[in-house]
Amino acid sequence: MSQIDASKHNSDQLYKIRHSAEHVLTHAMTRLYGPDKFFMAMGPATDDGYYFDFETLNDFKISEEDFPKIEAEMAKIIKENLPILRQEISQDEAKKLFKDNPYKMEWLNSIADKGEIISIYKTGQDFTDLCAGPHVEKTSEIKAFKLLSIAGAYWHGDEKNKMLTRIYGTAFESQESLNKYLEMLEEAQKRDHRKLGKELGLFTFSELIGSGLPLYTPKGASIRLAVNNYVESVQIKQGYTQVWTPQIAKAKLFQISGHYDKYKDSMFRVVSNFSDEEFFLKPMNCPQHTQIYAAAPHSYRDLPLRYADFAMLYRDEKPGELNGLARVRAFSQDDCHIFCTEDQVDQEIDVALKMTKEIMDTFGLKYKYRLSTRDPQHPEKYLGDPATWDRVEKWAVDIMKRNKIEYFDGPGEAAFYAPKMDLIATDALGREWQLSTVQIDFVMPERFGLEYTAADGTKKRPIMIHRAIIGSPERFMMIMLEHFAGAFPLWLSPVGAKIIPITDTQHDYANKILTKLKEQGIRAELDDRSEKMQAKIRDAQMEKIPYMLIIGGREVESNSVSVRQRDGQDLGALPFDEFLAKVKDQINTKSLNLIK
């Protein structure tokens, strides 16, 4: 067990380079445009680089077309090898220096009585900014940098504030590292699920249906189904049972759960023609599951009860937040709520963590955990008794330790009713995604007055464990699409094998093996178009179909198939039965690899 840092382990030097590069950017802009064109607001180093926020004045505008000019000026400053000097100054001096800049003044005023040390950084003779650092000593230590994009951003991230302009850039300790990073960005763009989803024909959107409401084609739906069936097959072995609940529920349900107060504005309202009752499309399954539990009296002997639900959920996200399959208004979750006694919590969570490990391994995803706890600054955001929260948060730490799980702290990341143990997976490009979550919840059972009869005959409150493994099958499909770059392992591939006869004289044999493959549950297709074999191979290749089965006179003769893998490898002729046995084995073991 070790606690790891939430940041991406940027070396101190890299952090200094990026922080300094941000000042060089600001410096270059000051030189190029002068003080009457913009107010510098602020700009930190980030995990991937840095950004700089500023307010443009007097109709001054900046666009990505200006980047080469700014970059050239930055290069000049770096070449001038200016010293970056730190100097501590008094509040009064600082106010004098930045009296014209409302953003700097606001910051200075906000720390006025906190006794903080105010420091400025001077780059050369003509640039000064307020900053605590740290920085490199000379601008020449910034070996490689690039401006990446431009966007709007609210001052202090608050939508009530003014919208500033933000320039994103990055910097590295060598040109080589920068190139590698840029290649990664390019690769990520090539793998973009919106692009691949269209090319591979997996999902689509319709203006008639609405934004954030994806439609899955037969191919896309088959992937979704394969993932869900897999998760279900793992859960069912652990005694999970599926339930099914309606898509809408009365407002009262969400008022009791607390979701109404917190999320009313992002729930879809549903209107009945026959009553004034307010209904909502369900944005989550938890409150519904409490009502299945509450429908009958329970003995401690019944527990734990594990209700799994793959139902569609609807959330009325702000339009600007929608993004491909990453953020949608209609999605499902591989959701489960476990009602159990306090004594059973540890075992249930251990099992859930074990299942999670099994499933992540199947997809070849590396991961770590985040322990999401309350925001100490805002205790009012959480329902329930603080003492119970303290206990449960500590309990979660013990669970992580007992399971020897690597984790980092996520203060302020808890749900309003419970702390969360969130799994953060890393994909093939090193990007991180939150997938699984496990939550120990005392609040919902309390609010819904759930009970069971204990061995001593007294009424007790069950605990509700919320748990999802892949999170949302739709979002997971996006992550898999990018993780595998569209080349899904055989068991997930919408088409596992494409049969390619060389001439139409082989169609009888081709149909025969097509039937056999389908009988064995392998999603196979026959390309019987009047096209050249090469053209058929090209098309199958573009669809990223794992196996192309070339059928000519020789294969018909010997009851075999010539196998070409999508990686270009020609396996030569294999007896058909041997091929069949191999792919069946691959599917059963959910292999991530091809035959060879």
Add this chain to the structure above:
RNA sequence: GCCCGGAUAGCUCAGUUGGUAGAGCAUCCCCUUGGUAAGGGGAAGGUCAUGAAUUCGAAUUUCAUUCCGGGCUCCA
């Protein structure tokens, strides 16, 4: 929701300084029967996102709307 950018054939894109549009691929038809990434020919396909305004005339200018993208905020 907010700032910025965008929308031309099913897809990827070209074009029009205001005179109503073009390619490649895909589709359909014909020819071609070919051993590991595109055989040839032809046809069809567009109210240039939608609705207004300006204009003799708008796909092109202006405004609004819808949708998409880059961010901000949010994410039960």
